[in-house]
Amino acid sequence: MPTAHELLAFYLEAGVDCALSETPVNRLSEEAAPEERAPSRPQQFRTANPAPIPPLAEPAPAPDAAITSAREIAPKAASLEELRDLLERFDGCALKSTATRLVFADGNPQAKIMFIGEAPGRDEDLEGRPFVGRSGKLLDLMMGAIGLDRTNAYIANIIPWRPPGNRDPSPQETQICLPFIRRQIELVNPDVVVCLGKPSSQAILNVTDGIMKTRGRWFDYDTGARKIRAMATFHPAYLLRQPIYKRLTWQDLRAIRKALNVGTAS
Numbered sequence: 611m612p613t614a615h616e617l618l619a620f621y622l623e624a625g626v627d628c629a630l631s632e633t634p635v636n637r638l639s640e641e642a643a644p645e646e647r648a649p650s651r652p653q654q655f656r657t658a659n660p661a662p663i664p665p666l667a668e669p670a671p672a673p674d675a676a677i678t679s680a681r682e683i684a685p686k687a688a689s690l691e692e693l694r695d696l697l698e699r700f701d702g703c704a705l706k707s708t709a710t711r712l713v714f715a716d717g718n719p720q721a722k723i724m725f726i727g728e729a730p731g732r733d734e735d736l737e738g739r740p741f742v743g744r745s746g747k748l749l750d751l752m753m754g755a756i757g758l759d760r761t762n763a764y765i766a767n768i769i770p771w772r773p774p775g776n777r778d779p780s781p782q783e784t785q786i787c788l789p790f791i792r793r794q795i796e797l798v799n800p801d802v803v804v805c806l807g808k809p810s811s812q813a814i815l816n817v818t819d820g821i822m823k824t825r826g827r828w829f830d831y832d833t834g835a836r837k838i839r840a841m842a843t844f845h846p847a848y849l850l851r852q853p854i855y856k857r858l859t860w861q862d863l864r865a866i867r868k869a870l871n872v873g874t875a876s
C-alpha cells in the first residue's frame with residue numbers, strides 16, 4: 611500500500627498539482643453515476659458524476675473583456691514596479707487562481723539584453739523567479755557562454771503565472787498576458803530581445819512559423835518609440851530533450867554576442 615507521501619509524489623509527477631474541489635470524488639464508486647449505468651452504454655464510455663466545482667471567489671472575466679482590459683491598463687504602467695503591481699492586482703487571467711504566485715522577472719532591469727520564455731514551471735512557481743529549474747540551469751550556461759549572467763541580462767516570460775500541471779497556455783491566456791510583456795519590454799528597453807522557443811517567438815515576433823524557421827534570424831521588434839533587434843532561438847527545455855540542436859543554438863548565441871558588442875562599440 612503506498613503512503614500518502616508516495617501518492618502525492620505520484621500525482622505531482624503526473625501533473626496533478628491543484629485541487630478542483632474541496633471534497634474528493636470516488637470515481638470508482640458504483641453509486642457515482644446511476645443514470646450513466648445504462649446497459650446499452652459501453653463500459654469504456656462511462657463518465658463518473660463530476661463533483662460540482664465551487665465558484666472561484668472572483669471569477670475571471672470573459673477572455674475578450676480581459677484582453678481589452680489588459681490592453682488598456684498595461685501601457686499605463688510608468689515603471690517596472692508599477693507593472694508588477696498592476697499584474698498583482700489584475701484578475702483577468704484565470705491562471706492566477708491556480709498558480710502559487712506571480713513570476714514577474716529576474717536579472718538586471720538595466721540590462722542590454724532581455725530573454726523571454728513561455729511560462730513558469732513548478733520550480734519557478736515555488737520560487738517566484740523565472741528559469742530557476744532544470745531549463746533555467748541550462749539557460750544560465752547558454753548565457754555564460756557569451757559572457758552573460760543574471761547581473762547583466764533580464765529574464766521574463768510571456769505568461770507570468772504557472773499553467774496547472776505545466777500545460778500549454780491557451781491562445782486566450784497568451785493574448786491576455788501579451789500587453790503586459792510588451793510593456794515590460796518597453797520599460798526595460800534593451801538593445802536585444804531573445805525569444806526562447808516557439809510560443810515566445812510567435813507571440814513577440816508575430817510570426818506563425820515554427821522555431822526551426824524562425825531561429826537565427828534578426829527581426830525588428832517595434833515598441834512604437836524604437837526598433838529593438840530581436841532573435842529567436844531554441845528553448846532550453848527543448849535542448850534538454852534534443853541536445854543535437856545545441857550546435858545551432860551556439861550559432862544563434864554567437865550572433866547575439868556580436869550584436870551586443872556592436873551596440874557597445876557604437
Ligand code: URA
Nearest residue numbers: 727728729730740741
Ligand atoms: N520555462 C519557461 O518558459 N519559463 C520559465 O520560467 C521556466 C521554464
